[in-house]
Amino acid sequence: MRMTRLVAKTLREAPADAEAVSHRLLVRAGYIRRISSGVYSYLPLGFRVLRKIESIVREEFDAAGAQELLLPALQPIELWVETGRTKTMDDVLMRLEVRGADFVLGPTHEEAVIATVAQDIASYRDLPATVYQIQTKFRAEARPRFGLLRTREFIMADAYSFDVDQEGMRASYRAIFDAYCRAFDRLGITYYPVEADAGSIGGDVNHEFMVPAAIGEDHFALCASCGYKANIEAARRAAPEAEGSVAVPEMTEISTPGATTIDSAVAMISKAGHPMTSADMLKTFVASDDQGRLALFLVPGDRQVRLPHGYSPLDGDIFAEHPFLHRGYVAPMGMQARKLKVFADHSIKVPRGWTTGANRPDTHVMNALIGRDFEVDGFGDLVVVEDGDACPQCGEPLSLVRSVEAGHTFQLGLTYPEKIPSARFSAEDGSEAMYFMGCYGIGVSRLPAVVAEVTSDDQGLNWPISVAPFQVHLVAISHRRDPEVARVAEELYSSLGAAGIEVLFDDRDLAPGVKLNDADLIGVPVQLLIGPKGIASGVVELKRRDDRIRREVAVEEAQSATISLVAELLAEL
RNA sequence: CGGGGAGUGGCGCAGCGGCAGCGCACCUGGUUUGGGACCAGGGGGUCGGGGGUUCAAAUCCCCCCUCCCCGACCA
Numbered sequence: 001m002r003m004t005r006l007v008a009k010t011l012r013e014a015p016a017d018a019e020a021v022s023h024r025l026l027v028r029a030g031y032i033r034r035i036s037s038g039v040y041s042y043l044p045l046g047f048r049v050l051r052k053i054e055s056i057v058r059e060e061f062d063a064a065g066a067q068e069l070l071l072p073a074l075q076p077i078e079l080w081v082e083t084g085r086t087k088t089m090d091d092v093l094m095r096l097e098v099r100g101a102d103f104v105l106g107p108t109h110e111e112a113v114i115a116t117v118a119q120d121i122a123s124y125r126d127l128p129a130t131v132y133q134i135q136t137k138f139r140a141e142a143r144p145r146f147g148l149l150r151t152r153e154f155i156m157a158d159a160y161s162f163d164v165d166q167e168g169m170r171a172s173y174r175a176i177f178d179a180y181c182r183a184f185d186r187l188g189i190t191y192y193p194v195e196a197d198a199g200s201i202g203g204d205v206n207h208e209f210m211v212p213a214a215i216g217e218d219h220f221a222l223c224a225s226c227g228y229k230a231n232i233e234a235a236r237r238a239a240p241e242a243e244g245s246v247a248v249p250e251m252t253e254i255s256t257p258g259a260t261t262i263d264s265a266v267a268m269i270s271k272a273g274h275p276m277t278s279a280d281m282l283k284t285f286v287a288s289d290d291q292g293r294l295a296l297f298l299v300p301g302d303r304q305v306r307l308p309h310g311y312s313p314l315d316g317d318i319f320a321e322h323p324f325l326h327r328g329y330v331a332p333m334g335m336q337a338r339k340l341k342v343f344a345d346h347s348i349k350v351p352r353g354w355t356t357g358a359n360r361p362d363t364h365v366m367n368a369l370i371g372r373d374f375e376v377d378g379f380g381d382l383v384v385v386e387d388g389d390a391c392p393q394c395g396e397p398l399s400l401v402r403s404v405e406a407g408h409t410f411q412l413g414l415t416y417p418e419k420i421p422s423a424r425f426s427a428e429d430g431s432e433a434m435y436f437m438g439c440y441g442i443g444v445s446r447l448p449a450v451v452a453e454v455t456s457d458d459q460g461l462n463w464p465i466s467v468a469p470f471q472v473h474l475v476a477i478s479h480r481r482d483p484e485v486a487r488v489a490e491e492l493y494s495s496l497g498a499a500g501i502e503v504l505f506d507d508r509d510l511a512p513g514v515k516l517n518d519a520d521l522i523g524v525p526v527q528l529l530i531g532p533k534g535i536a537s538g539v540v541e542l543k544r545r546d547d548r549i550r551r552e553v554a555v556e557e558a559q560s561a562t563i564s565l566v567a568e569l570l571a572e573l
Numbered sequence: 574c575g576g577g578g579a580g581u582g583g584c585g586c587a588g589c590g591g592c593a594g595c596g597c598a599c600c601u602g603g604u605u606u607g608g609g610a611c612c613a614g615g616g617g618g619u620c621g622g623g624g625g626u627u628c629a630a631a632u633c634c635c636c637c638c639u640c641c642c643c644g645a646c647c648a
Binding site: 009010011012013014015016017019027036037085089091092107108110137139141142143145150156158217408410439441477478480481482509510511512513514515516517518520529531532533534 | 605609610642647648
């Protein structure tokens with residue numbers, strides 16, 4: 001590709017609204033253009049990167065035995081009503097009405113894939129089967145940000161597996177999981193498959209593929225010692241040892257007018273002559289399940305609550321319906337009599353006196369003891385893990401890693417077939433059965449930004465050769481004035497092209513500094529510089545973008561040296 | 574959805590009652606040519622939209638829209 005023909009212009013300045021490094025660089029280097037909030041076009045350079053990523057994913061999915069198909073982006077809303085996801089995914093669904101009929105623009109395709117294969121997967125003989133697509137998806141993202149990292153329209157490679165039983169599902173899951181690992185390996189970036197929370201998609205076992213990056217909006221817990229990895233939503237910590245019994249004085253009340261937060265209660269009680277910290281408080285969190293049943297969750301006052309699946313925090317209005325719940329002064333004492341279940345984090349087992357609410361306004365109690373002053377119906381992992389918590393597997397300290405979610409794999413099981421009557425097959429014994437599903441997604445259009453985030457430097461982009469828009473950036477310096485430079489450059493351009501190398505040829509009539517800076521900005525992994533200085537002594541310069549070191553090569557050897565450098569980079573991945 | 578901020582040429586910005594400007598980019602001619610050159614000339618803007626105040630509005634007032642940041646939310 002000749003840059004005089006390339007539809008792209010490099011910008012000296014990024015748009016003021018571009019925050020993320022990847023966003024700024026992709027715009028400045030001429031890869032993408034913003035059309036609306038969270039909506040981007042791919043210029044030829046950006047599209048080539050996208051295609052490379054798609055190809056890698058396609059090859060690995062194909063190798064895992066999955067079959068590519070294409071599902072509609074435009075879906076009748078009935079499909080979504082059937083699974084109840086018009087409600088559970090209401091906040092992200094893009095709906096539209098066309099001639100009186102209601103549609104959604106698909107944010108994901110579980111419903112659509114089942115509707116599609118219903119008649120084609122009808123017998124145990126048709127199973128197992130895995131299909132996938134590379135498709136544009138839509139989400140009414142509340143706040144698009146960071147360029148390609150969080151958008152309203154995005155491209156995803158999503159796969160769906162169907163199996164006769166759970167064991168089969170596990171095997172299909174493993175096959176796609178392995179395909180994911182191979183695909184991420186080929187992208188040349190560091191990633192971690194971590195245990196994750198299922199979120200609104202439902203299902204059981206699942207993993208997120210996390211790429212550590214400064215811009216990441218997610219965190220996962222990592223144990224450097226044993227390798228335990230889990231998303232912050234799913235991470236657990238080792239429960240502290242529960243010691244034997246200790247003598248705890250009788251529970252006493254203390255007046256705390258207006259102290260409805262942990263911090264204000266701690267301050268007020270300390271000031272009243274009982275020095276304490278938030279770790280001495282028992283935080284009592286009220287939540288309701290999807291049927292509106294209330295439950296209490298107890299965690300130490302210095303920790304954030306991690307509610308189990310299906311529970312959501314009680315909002316203010318609902319609080320008002322339960323006069324025995326005094327906001328800021330809720331405590332577990334006597335709650336079983338109110339028909340509320342009380343769940344506690346493992347750390348609450350430790351016998352000690354807690355300071356907590358008194359279930360009366362403006363009053364706290366001190367020395368509340370588990371088993372004496374309040375009862376717990378069940379223990380669980382109810383706190384959000386923090387840096388330094390003990391690993392649940394080996395006890396060594398965990399660290400939290402900031403990262404971007406680049407892929408997600410789910411074992412859905414029967415979640416969808418249970419809601420969709422057509423999701424059935426005839427089993428070997430002639431009975432009707434539901435198939436076990438898995439679903440898998442890779443954020444294809446997010447990946448150029450993820451790769452850019454972790455590979456770029458202060459000079460610009462720096463692509464791994466597997467996803468770079470071109471393999472070689474041929475820069476001709478002063479070729480309009482030096483016919484010999486022009487001749488050598490043209491010759492190399494065609495001979496490298498003939499050898500199957502993808503070459504971007506900077507044949508623009510610009511100052512050398514501009515062209516060299518642009519080459520670094522655009523980030524093609526191999527640069528081949530042809531200039532009058534070198535040509536005068538029969539050499540050209542070969543440069544790796546990642547180390548920016550130039551190596552002189554005789555003109556006659558330029559082609560073979562370039563080809564072997566490309567091969568070397570390909571082999572490094 | 575709550576809080577804050579911004580909309581002036583493709584991008585970055587100045588102007589804040591009196592002729593719409595600057596840098597980059599773009600076009601023409603010339604000079605220049607190894608890490609973001611120079612000279613001369615040129616094209617391009619209903620100043621986000623609507624209404625109002627005023628002799629006069631990019632500028633003041635009201636309404637709306639869009640965008641960005643923080644938070645909430647997050648297949």
